[in-house]
Amino acid sequence: MAIPIAVTIAGSDSGGGAGIQADLKSFSANGVYGASVITALTAQNTLGVSGIHPVPADFVTAQIDAVFSDLAVAAVKIGMVAQRPVIEAIADGLARWSPPYVVLDPVMVATSGDRLIDDDCVDALRTRLIPRARIITPNLPEAAALLDEEMAADQAAIERQGNELLALGCDAVLIKGGHGEGPTSTDYLFSAAGTLALMAPRITTRNTHGTGCSLSSAIASHLARGEDLDVAVGHAKAWVSEAIAAADRLDIGKGHGPIHHFHAFE
Numbered sequence: 001m002a003i004p005i006a007v008t009i010a011g012s013d014s015g016g017g018a019g020i021q022a023d024l025k026s027f028s029a030n031g032v033y034g035a036s037v038i039t040a041l042t043a044q045n046t047l048g049v050s051g052i053h054p055v056p057a058d059f060v061t062a063q064i065d066a067v068f069s070d071l072a073v074a075a076v077k078i079g080m081v082a083q084r085p086v087i088e089a090i091a092d093g094l095a096r097w098s099p100p101y102v103v104l105d106p107v108m109v110a111t112s113g114d115r116l117i118d119d120d121c122v123d124a125l126r127t128r129l130i131p132r133a134r135i136i137t138p139n140l141p142e143a144a145a146l147l148d149e150e151m152a153a154d155q156a157a158i159e160r161q162g163n164e165l166l167a168l169g170c171d172a173v174l175i176k177g178g179h180g181e182g183p184t185s186t187d188y189l190f191s192a193a194g195t196l197a198l199m200a201p202r203i204t205t206r207n208t209h210g211t212g213c214s215l216s217s218a219i220a221s222h223l224a225r226g227e228d229l230d231v232a233v234g235h236a237k238a239w240v241s242e243a244i245a246a247a248d249r250l251d252i253g254k255g256h257g258p259i260h261h262f263h264a265f266e
Helices: 019-029 057-068 084-097 119-132 140-147 155-166 211-224 229-245
Strands: 005-011 033-045 048-054 073-078 101-104 172-175 184-191 194-201
Touching (some): 005 019, 005 211, 019 211, 033 057, 057 084, 073 211, 084 119, 101 119, 101 211, 119 140, 140 155, 140 172, 155 172, 155 184, 184 229, 194 229
Parallel strands (some): 005 033, 005 073, 073 101
16 A cells, blocks of 8 residues: 655754654654655754755745656645745645645744744735645744734633634644643644644653644644544644653754654654
8 A cells, every 4th residue: 555645845954853854754753755845944953043045936846846746745734934935836836736635834933932934924824825724733922923913821812813813714723832831731723613622741841843843744644644634633742742752862962952753663
């Protein structure tokens, strides 16, 4: 039986913890074959990013067409895209090739709280990519940034923002609760079926680099394998929680290290 194929459209992390590298590891760990379309090169490690080299939009298009014309793509994960022409190229490519599932991780706000993309790109995300997504996976700051609001401070505000994001045209919204506080980290899944709270113990570790990338890629993996959305999200969250819990078994770099993508194989 052929292994399902998933494609990540995102930036490269030279340190291997996030971006394309984390996505490909997540695909492999969750049982799918991974291909990639690189939107930017970065010079980075566990201590931070020291340089970014964007990939021109026409070459992003060339990568998309090369991959989709040859591979039977079952799901797509989209990560950080910081240039409007690249967003337009991706949207046009999705329209041209019509992959069954698109998972959009709108990487917009750094851990420091700094915005990573400008208002023009945020508008393009809202109008060109979100309506094509099966699910979007913002964290609390990103959900607020997409709506040009303050970060939700309680469950009622999270639910209001989740439903406002759903109204932008995607099929589902997963607002991640990792930026919250307390012993439990709760993600909220919004869809036409209603709201589902997904709870997990909050794990104390500095090694969480690439968590968001890995979660969205794991969701794409399980969708590619034919699972229903709520099942795919549940399996992906359980896997990433275990990867965070196992992160301290690794000794990678001097800063914020990656999660342990291959914890299940030790």
